[in-house]
Amino acid sequence: MTARWPRPPSPRRPDTCEILAGAEIAGLARHGAEPFADVALVGRRLYVAVMHALVRGFVEMGCVRRDARVRVITGSIGRMRQDLRAWLCEASGLAGGRP
Template sequence: MARLLILACSATKRPDPGSIPAFDRYDGPLWRTLRAADPAGTRAKVAFLSAHYGFRAASSQIGVYDARLTKDLAARMIAGGVTTCWPRPASSSQPDTHGIHAGAEIAGLTAYGAEAPAEVALVGGQVYLEVMHALVRGFVEMGCVRRDARVTVINGPIGRMRHDLRA
């Protein structure tokens, strides 16, 4: 049974220079719990939601950055849906020719829907969860997440979240 875990990014990041996989870059308590619970990455396909990078596979190479997901930015992500590329251009007058969109990432993670997950876990704070829910709806419409997929939300005190993530 295919599983998808979407985890909020982390303010705590390893300071390694250059780009490294997000799975290794993020170093907050939830990411540490994930690495301890599934070090080989066999229990689920893992993706993250970032204010800077948008939705990406946890294997994506990322650099150090500092950005928070605000309600305004979350609303823009939701409005842009699965076809808006992230990161966004530095200026609205620049062409929108860089970044990756969530639809391309989920297609790669699910072999274009051939491995559509039957279970999805969303992990993060309320603003992140709003965007994650919207993206999952778009992924269902694309055929990359099963319509009958069971969606589990992991939110609350950090100790409870770490416990639920391990499970």
């Protein structure tokens, strides 16, 4: 949750190039005031395993509800894009429309 990525270019320079997964999700969930109830994990097996671990951390942070629906989308890149689009349309209430 607090690992810095990408790493700073040099240990002697100021660290101004970090993206913290926990900070990003906390901002999107308004620091736990509006935790996510639906989550989609999109990627191949290793990425999905890492994302499951992140989701567990986000639950502990209060940014994802414990009873959140987690949908795993995997397969070929084209299939993943189609399935992600369908998930986004479903979540926004659009039946086959544009999200």
